[in-house]
Amino acid sequence: MLHRGIKFVYAAVFAFSALVAFLFVRGLDEDYVLGHSAVVWVLDSDDSASGSDVARAVTAFAAEHNVAVAREVPDLRNPDGLRHLYLAAGAPDSVAAPWLKEGYPAFGRDLRTEVHPLDQIGQRDPRGYYYVFGPSAASDALVAEFKDLGLQASIHHPLSFEELTPFYADSILVLSFAVVALAAITMTGASVLLNAKAYGVLRLQGRSFPDILFRDLRQLARFAMIAAAAVAGGALVVLGLYNGLAWLGLFASTAAGVAGLLVLLILAAHAAMLALTFRTDVLRALKGELPARAASASAYLVRVPALLLAFGIATSTVLAAQDVLSRQDSRELYAKVGDTAAIRLNGSLSQEDTKTLETRVGQWLRQSDAAGELIVAGRRELQDLARGAGLPQGELLIVNETFLDRQPYLDPMGRRFAPAAKDGKSPDARSVRLIVPASLSRHAPAIAAEVPGILSPGHRERIKGDQVETLQAANGQQVFGYNSGEQVHTAARNTKEDRSLVHDPVLLVVPNGSAYLTDNAYTSFATQGGVVFPDPSDIQKGIDTKKLQTYVIAIRPVGQNAALQMRDSVNDLRMQLFNLGIAVTVLIITGIGVCIVYSRKNAQAIFVKHISGWRFVANHRSVLAVEGILALLLVAWVPFQVWQQNQELEQYTALGIPAPSQPAQITALDLGLTCGLVALEAGAVLLALAVFHRRIVKEGATEG
Structure with a gap:
C-alpha cells in the first residue's frame, strides 16, 4: 500500500494548480484583452490621417483580411475599473465577433470591459494599442497599413512565453510555485522513506526496482485520476458561478501545465527515494532501516535552501503586513479628500x-x-x-x-x-x-x-x-x-x-x-x-x-486608486502568508525526516546509551551538532548579505563614483526573524527527537 502522504501530495498539487491558474488568468485579463494573437502598438503619427480616417481604414482592413481588430481605450472617469474596446469584427467566426452583441467575457470581476463598434470611436488620437484576433500574418499587414496612414507601429505578443517570462519572473506566483514544489518533493520523499518496511517486504518477495516503481505508479494513477476529476469538477462549479466559465480553455491549459510540471518533480523525487531504499539490504529494510548518510544528505539538501527561502518569505510577509496596516491608517485621509483626482498621461x-x-x-x-x-x-x-x-x-x-x-x-x-x-x-x-x-x-x-x-x-x-x-x-x-x-x-x-x-x-x-x-x-x-x-x-x-x-487619457480619483492598491496589498499579504506556511511546513517535515533516519539507524545505540546514564544532549550530540551548524548558518546569513552589499558599494567609492544607495544595516526586523526561525527549526527537531527517543526507550524496555 502507498503511504497516504503521497496521495495527499497529488491532491494538494492539483488544487494548487487550479488556484494558480485562476490567479494567473485573472491577472492577464486585467492587463490585456484575452483571445488576441498579437498587439500592434501605434507609437507615432505624422498627423496626415485623422482618428476617424484611421478607424475607417482599420474597419476596411478587418473586412478585407477576415480578422477582427480592436482598439483599447481606458475610461476617462474610471480607468482602473472600466475599459472600452472599439471593435471591427471583420471575421464573423473570430473569437471577438460575438462581443459586439454579447459583450466581452471577462474572467475576473474587478475590471469591466464595454465593447463598441470601431466607427463610434470618433476623432480620438489613433495612437495606442490595437488587438488583432486572427492569423499572426495579419498583424504584419496591419503594421503596413498603419505605415501607409503615416503611423509608426510595432508588434508585440504579450501572451507569448517569451514576453510573459520576464514579466512574471519575480512575481509572487512564481515564488508560490517554487515553495509548493519544494514542499511536494519533501513530502513525497518523506512518504517513500516512511514506507521502507513495506518496500522491504516486496523486495523479499522478489520484486525489482522497476516492478515496485510501476506498482506505485499504477496505484497513484487511479488515485490521481479521481483527485484530478474532483478538482476539475469543483473548479467548473466555482468558475460557472464566478464568471460563467469564461476562458475555460485558457484556465484549463494553465492548470494542466502547472500540474504537469509539479507531477514530474514528484515522480522524480518518488523514484529517487525509492532507489535510496534499495541501498539497504533486505533484512535491514524489513526493520525499516535506511541508508543514513544518503537519506540525511537528501534531507539537508532540501532543508538548507528551505530555511533560507523561509527567511526571505518571512521578511516579505512582515513587510507586506506593515504595508497593509499603513494603508489602513491612511484610509480616513483619502476619504476626507473626497473626489480629489489625479490625471493619467498618454x-x-x-x-x-x-x-x-x-x-x-x-x-x-x-x-x-x-x-x-x-x-x-x-x-x-x-x-x-x-x-x-x-x-x-x-x-x-x-x-x-x-x-x-x-x-x-x-x-x-x-x-x-x-x-x-x-x-x-x-x-x-x-x-x-x-x-x-x-x-x-x-x-x-x-x-x-x-x-x-x-x-x-x-x-x-x-x-x-x-x-x-x-x-x-x-x-x-x-x-x-x-x-x-x-x-x-x-x-x-x-x-x-x-x-x-x-x-x-x-x-x-x-x-x-x-x-x-x-x-x-x-x-x-x-x-x-x-x-x-x-x-x-x-x-x-x-x-x-x-x-x-x-495627452490626458484618464481622470483617477486618488481615493479609488488607494482602495485598489489596498486590495492588491491585502492579496499580496495573503499569498505571502500562504508561502510562509508552506515553507515552515517544509522545515518541519525535513527536521522530522532527519530525526526518523537518525533514530532508525541508531536505535540500538540510543537505547544502550540511555540505560548507561547518558544525558539526552550527549546521546544525540551528532544530530544536534549538525542542527547547531545549520542554526549558525542562518544567524550568519543576514550579516553576510549586509557585508556583501556594502562591499559592492565600496567599489563605487574606490572608483570615485557616488554609491547608488546608502550602506546596508542589520535591522531589528532581521534579528527578530532570524531568532524566530532558529527557534522554530531547532524546536521542531528537538521535539521530534524527544518523541523518537522516548519511543526507542519504551520499545527497548518492553523487549528487555
Missing part, C-alpha cells in the same frame, strides 16, 4: 510628441496652479539629492501654496505655516520656502544648495541663493502626500511600501504658477500622481478647452 507617444505633451500639459497645469485649482505634491528622496553629502533617509515634498492651505504643517512654536498672502506680487517675485524639521536642521545648508537643481535641472542659474528662504519646522509631524509614493522610484527605497503619510518631510514650497517649476516638472509630478485637482470638473474643463484629449 504613454503611447513618440519622443517629439512627448515634448509637445510636456509643453501643452505643463502650461495648462501651470495656469491651473496660478488659479488655485490644483495641489502640487511632488516627491524626492533626500538621499538622492546630493550623493556623498551624508543626508539621512527621508523625503522632500515639492509643494505649492495650495498644499499648505490644505495640509497643516507647524513651526517649533506650534504655529501653522500659511500660504503666501495675496499682495499683488508676481509669483516669480516671491521666495521659495524650504521648511526643514528641527531634527534635520544641520543638513539644511546642504539641502538648500540643491534647490536650484531640484526645481530647474540643467538651469540652476535660474534660481539664486537669496530666492530660497530656509525655515524650521517642529519634529514629529506627519503630512498627507495625496498618493502612496509607489510611482516614485528611488535608489534609497527598493521595497514596496505605502507612504501616503510622510513622516517629518522637508517641504519645498513654490509659489502657485511660478516659473520656478518647469513645464517638465509639472508633467513629471503628474505622472507620479503628485498633481491633483480637488474638483475633477476642472480637469474635464481643461481637457476640453485646451484640446488635450490626446
Whole structure:
C-alpha cells in the first residue's frame, strides 16, 4: 500500500494548480484583452490621417483580411475599473465577433470591459494599442497599413512565453510555485522513506526496482485520476458561478501545465527515494532501516535552501503586513479628500510628441496652479539629492501654496505655516520656502544648495541663493502626500511600501504658477500622481478647452486608486502568508525526516546509551551538532548579505563614483526573524527527537 502522504501530495498539487491558474488568468485579463494573437502598438503619427480616417481604414482592413481588430481605450472617469474596446469584427467566426452583441467575457470581476463598434470611436488620437484576433500574418499587414496612414507601429505578443517570462519572473506566483514544489518533493520523499518496511517486504518477495516503481505508479494513477476529476469538477462549479466559465480553455491549459510540471518533480523525487531504499539490504529494510548518510544528505539538501527561502518569505510577509496596516491608517485621509483626482498621461507617444505633451500639459497645469485649482505634491528622496553629502533617509515634498492651505504643517512654536498672502506680487517675485524639521536642521545648508537643481535641472542659474528662504519646522509631524509614493522610484527605497503619510518631510514650497517649476516638472509630478485637482470638473474643463484629449487619457480619483492598491496589498499579504506556511511546513517535515533516519539507524545505540546514564544532549550530540551548524548558518546569513552589499558599494567609492544607495544595516526586523526561525527549526527537531527517543526507550524496555 502507498503511504497516504503521497496521495495527499497529488491532491494538494492539483488544487494548487487550479488556484494558480485562476490567479494567473485573472491577472492577464486585467492587463490585456484575452483571445488576441498579437498587439500592434501605434507609437507615432505624422498627423496626415485623422482618428476617424484611421478607424475607417482599420474597419476596411478587418473586412478585407477576415480578422477582427480592436482598439483599447481606458475610461476617462474610471480607468482602473472600466475599459472600452472599439471593435471591427471583420471575421464573423473570430473569437471577438460575438462581443459586439454579447459583450466581452471577462474572467475576473474587478475590471469591466464595454465593447463598441470601431466607427463610434470618433476623432480620438489613433495612437495606442490595437488587438488583432486572427492569423499572426495579419498583424504584419496591419503594421503596413498603419505605415501607409503615416503611423509608426510595432508588434508585440504579450501572451507569448517569451514576453510573459520576464514579466512574471519575480512575481509572487512564481515564488508560490517554487515553495509548493519544494514542499511536494519533501513530502513525497518523506512518504517513500516512511514506507521502507513495506518496500522491504516486496523486495523479499522478489520484486525489482522497476516492478515496485510501476506498482506505485499504477496505484497513484487511479488515485490521481479521481483527485484530478474532483478538482476539475469543483473548479467548473466555482468558475460557472464566478464568471460563467469564461476562458475555460485558457484556465484549463494553465492548470494542466502547472500540474504537469509539479507531477514530474514528484515522480522524480518518488523514484529517487525509492532507489535510496534499495541501498539497504533486505533484512535491514524489513526493520525499516535506511541508508543514513544518503537519506540525511537528501534531507539537508532540501532543508538548507528551505530555511533560507523561509527567511526571505518571512521578511516579505512582515513587510507586506506593515504595508497593509499603513494603508489602513491612511484610509480616513483619502476619504476626507473626497473626489480629489489625479490625471493619467498618454504613454503611447513618440519622443517629439512627448515634448509637445510636456509643453501643452505643463502650461495648462501651470495656469491651473496660478488659479488655485490644483495641489502640487511632488516627491524626492533626500538621499538622492546630493550623493556623498551624508543626508539621512527621508523625503522632500515639492509643494505649492495650495498644499499648505490644505495640509497643516507647524513651526517649533506650534504655529501653522500659511500660504503666501495675496499682495499683488508676481509669483516669480516671491521666495521659495524650504521648511526643514528641527531634527534635520544641520543638513539644511546642504539641502538648500540643491534647490536650484531640484526645481530647474540643467538651469540652476535660474534660481539664486537669496530666492530660497530656509525655515524650521517642529519634529514629529506627519503630512498627507495625496498618493502612496509607489510611482516614485528611488535608489534609497527598493521595497514596496505605502507612504501616503510622510513622516517629518522637508517641504519645498513654490509659489502657485511660478516659473520656478518647469513645464517638465509639472508633467513629471503628474505622472507620479503628485498633481491633483480637488474638483475633477476642472480637469474635464481643461481637457476640453485646451484640446488635450490626446495627452490626458484618464481622470483617477486618488481615493479609488488607494482602495485598489489596498486590495492588491491585502492579496499580496495573503499569498505571502500562504508561502510562509508552506515553507515552515517544509522545515518541519525535513527536521522530522532527519530525526526518523537518525533514530532508525541508531536505535540500538540510543537505547544502550540511555540505560548507561547518558544525558539526552550527549546521546544525540551528532544530530544536534549538525542542527547547531545549520542554526549558525542562518544567524550568519543576514550579516553576510549586509557585508556583501556594502562591499559592492565600496567599489563605487574606490572608483570615485557616488554609491547608488546608502550602506546596508542589520535591522531589528532581521534579528527578530532570524531568532524566530532558529527557534522554530531547532524546536521542531528537538521535539521530534524527544518523541523518537522516548519511543526507542519504551520499545527497548518492553523487549528487555
